[in-house]
Amino acid sequence: MNSIEIYPGDGSVFKSEGAYFGKYFTYYSIQEGSEEREEKTYSVNNLPPDRPGSPFSxxxxxxxxxxILQHCVKMRLSLSHNYHICCWKMVPVINDSNILPLVLKESLIPSVGRFLAYSDDKVHAIFLDGITLTLNWNFSSPIEKRQVNQGLNLGWCKLTFPDGQDQLIQIEHPEPYERYVTTVTSWCRRLTQTSPREMPTHSSSSAAMQWCNHSSLQP
Structure with missing residues (x-):
């Protein structure tokens, strides 16, 4: 899911807002005894303190x-490719969930790592330092110069560290992992600008050069 609604039980509702999985929540409520509608917006990064006597926090x-939204992001970034299977969607239909997506593009970038793009719009990058990055990118729509991240399906990517720990990273604020995110998104943008028949099996040296330029950043 890309959004979520909360019903506290008093007739009001909170709805997540923002292109990337609920940066804000808007509160809607109708005052008792009148048709007056109350509307407030809360930032996830600046939540209000609890009020004494309030029926909920x-x-x-x-x-x-x-x-919950972050869990959905992790499932969509999972390489198990079964994030679309939900208990309430289990109906007697032809099961094609075991069909693994195909590798559409693969690049071996010297001194950087191995990048793979799958047919389900998932991109998986394996860096030489043991860190892997997974994100969703839509390669089907042409990219525009003013919208450098147009192909992003999510505003998040997932980093997996050598010890197996995972961490969600916002694409807009990747610090201190900017060099990983920038290298992968640049690779995706180049592929988006290339027609499927012209997709290279091995990347040019520009990504390696970009990685070297950012090598002073520590993960």
Whole structure:
């Protein structure tokens, strides 16, 4: 899911807003005894303190909803390719969930690592230092100069460290992992500008040069 709604039980509702999985939550409520509608917007990064006597905690509700959205992001970035299978969607239809997506593009970048793009719009980058990065990128729509991240399906990517720990990273704010995110998104943008028949099996040296230029950044 890309959005979430919270119904606290008093007739009001919180709805997640923002292109990238709920940066904000908008609160809608109708005042008792009138048709007056109350509307407030809360930032996930600046939640209000609990008010004494309030029937629910705004901060607690939004934090729980944010965790659910982040879980959905992790599932969509999972290489198990079964994130679309849900218990409430299990119906007697032809099961094609075991059909693994195809590798459409693969690049071996000297001194950087190995990048793979799959037919389900998933991109997986394996860096030489043991860190891997996974994100979703739509290669089907042409990219525009003013929209450098047009192909992004999510505003998040997933980093997996050599010890097996995972961490979600916002594409817009990747520090201190900017060199990983920038290298992969640049590779994706170049492929988006290339027709499928012209897709290279091995990348040019520009990504390696870009990686070297950022090599002073520590992960």
């Amino acid at each position: 705004v901060g607690s509700l939004i934090k729980q909803a944010t965790r």
